[in-house]
Amino acid sequence: MNHINFFEYNPNDTSGVFFSISNILFSKQTKYQRIDIFDTPEFGRVFALDGLTMTREMDEFIYHEMIAHVPMFIHENPKKVLVIGGGDGGTVREVLKHSSVEEVIMCEIDAEVIEAAKKYLPLTSCELDNPKVKLVSEDGSKFIKKYKNYFDLIIIDSTDPTEGEGGLLFTEDFYKSCFEALTDDGILSAETEDPFIHKDWMRDAYKRLSNIFVKARLYMGYLxxxxxxxxxxxxxxxxxxxxxDFEPEKVKNFDKPLKYYNEEIHVSCFSLPNFIKDMIK
Amino acid sequence: MNHINFFEYNPNDTSGVFFSISNILFSKQTKYQRIDIFDTPEFGRVFALDGLTMTREMDEFIYHEMIAHVPMFIHENPKKVLVIGGGDGGTVREVLKHSSVEEVIMCEIDAEVIEAAKKYLPLTSCELDNPKVKLVSEDGSKFIKKYKNYFDLIIIDSTDPTEGEGGLLFTEDFYKSCFEALTDDGILSAETEDPFIHKDWMRDAYKRLSNIFVKARLYMGYLxxxxxxxxxxxxxxxxxxxxxDFEPEKVKNFDKPLKYYNEEIHVSCFSLPNFIKDMIK
Structure with a gap:
């Protein structure tokens, strides 16, 4: 088999992963980043930004179920949801599995990501044309300041903080604006990187959120x-x-398919290994 | 920085990981496999067999704590322990943190692995000279047949089943011999690969163990x-x-340092995502 190999370097440039590409579908340098979409023999279709995998068909469900359902199942009646980032649409797809939802605003800074996702990533972007969804192409850190006491749920589905604009979605100021944009029983979930390669960002994001919110708990997933x-x-x-405040029965009786998240995972994902407890002390 | 890169291919040969080597300490083709030991800037010292990472200083503790302490804390009084494989010594190190242990037999087929570990991997092999430890260089699948109703705990710390002799440690016949070598309240733990790249082996190992033992439960770790x-x-x-049968207080009061395992992890590691539950149905 003739392969083109995709090399993805970790930030320190001494390690990474590689995998074969079978077909390149789309490549473009936008105002914000480089978009690549290609097929692979092993992971299905892959969507990359600036050379880093954002989603792949094989396992994007893990990320999107975990960022969406953990907070969704705690809120009693989530109607208004804001997704910041998440241009591929996977988070919106999961949010809309909850019938209580009336309005989802997805604020993705790069309109070209949304456009490419709609065209080339139908499995993640499938709900972006749902009438409940409003797509906004603005800087999330500015957009959030327009709202006070409005959203039941905010999901921060950002790129790595080291990648230009993504960094703005990891600041204490931004988290504070999210707090203010939430209703009194509002809940937020945020992607906070990994405890090895990006452990400083993980700790910083957790600490900042802890400073602003009444409750903040780190949770984990196999990804x-x-x-x-x-x-x-x-x-x-x-x-x-x-x-x-978790009601396992709500998950057991949920009428939509879930491939990763279940009532046991909801609880167990908050169990942290000792070395991670030490990191966020 | 001038790097030599180590490339580790997944079984399908279309993907893998790479990382820099800063210093090669030992390389040898033995009767059974190729041993490589080298230093890396990112993961500390790495020990590889046939081109696949077996341990690295950064995170070997996760594997060794999980294979050892989950069963050790369920047995009321583990005195006699058999480790099959595990030539680097990390599993023996964890087992010996339990003061009840009187005898540990480590049956590692390749004596040259033990020798290299003692010389180049002091952090994992540190307990191999403990007087409670007996080192045996035999085929574990034959060695086990010498014992009936003897061990309180058997830990199968094998290489990948696809790698020659390692495959013998994944057969139903071998698991049956383990059952017979255990006392009536005996417990076994076995490494059973991952649910993505090696999912067939994981499922097969789980099913075979389920066929023979009264209880068999799959558990997971971030690794x-x-x-x-x-x-x-x-x-x-x-x-x-x-x-x-788990007593969290025993873990809370444990007097040895643990970097991953704790009383919450003990319970949460048995929570399986939906797609894995489906795999092992």
Missing amino acids: PMYPPGVWTWVFASKGKDPIM | PMYPPGVWTWVFASKGKDPIM
Whole structure:
């Protein structure tokens, strides 16, 4: 088999992953980043930004289910949801599995990501044309300041903080604006990188969210598509507890298919290994 | 920086990981396999067999703590322990953190692995000279047949089943011999690969152990050193349940340092994502 290999370097440039590309579908340098979309024999279709895998068909469900359902199942009645970033549409797809949802705003800075996702990533972008969805192409860190006490749920589905504009979505100022844009029983989830390669960003994001929200809890998932294969998110709220306020029956009776998340995972994802507890002390 | 890169291919040969080597310490083709030991700028010292990472200083503790402490904390009084494979010594190191242990037999087929580990991997092999430890260089699948009703705990710390002799440690016949070598309240743990790249082996190992033991439960860990960053083991017993018979206080009061395993991880590691539940149905 004749392969073109895709090499993805970790930030320190001494390690990374490689995999074969079978077909390149789209490549473009936009105002913000380089977009690549290609097929692979092993992982299905891959979507990359600036040379880093963002989603792949094989396992994007893990990331998107974990960032969406952990907070969604804690909120009693989430109607208004804001997704910041997440241009591929996978998070919106999961949010819309909840019938309570009336309005989802997706604020993705790069309109060309949305356009490419709609054309080349039908499995993740499938709900972006749903009438409940409003697509906005603005800087999320500015857009959020337009809202006060409005959203039931905010999901921060950003790129790596080291990648230009993405860094703005990891600041304390931005998290504060999110707090203010949430209703009194509002909940936030945020991707917070991994505890190995990006451990400083993970810790910083967790600490900043802890400073602003009443509750903030780090949670984890098995996620092969992002080296090193483990990922973290933070659940943050104005009072709701992700374990004490969890009703397993709601998950057991959920009528939509879920491939990763279930009522056991909801609880166990908050169990942290000792070395991670030490990191975020 | 001038790098030599180490490329580790996944079995399908279309993907893998790469990382820099700063210093090669030892390379040898033995009767069974190729041993390489080298230093890396990112992961500390790495030990590889046939081009696949077996341990690295950065995160070997995760693998070794999970294969050892999950069963050790369920057995009421483990005195006699057999480790099959595990030539680097990391599993023996963890087993000996339990003061009840009187005898550990480590049956590693390749004496040259033990020798190299003692010389070049002091952090994992540090307990191999402990007087409680007996080192045996034999085929584990034959060695096990010498014992009946003897061991309190058997830990199968094998290489990938696809790698020659390692495959013998994944057969139903071998698992049956382990069952017979265990006492009535005996417990076994086995490494059972990952649910992505080696999912067939994982499922087969789990099913075979389920056929022979009264209880068999798959458990999981975050483990960057083995692509795809998630690993599984099976807990198997003649009756003891890894959750119902667990006493969290024993872990809380444990007087030895643990970097990954704790009383929450002990329970949460048995929570399986939906797609893995489906795989092992």
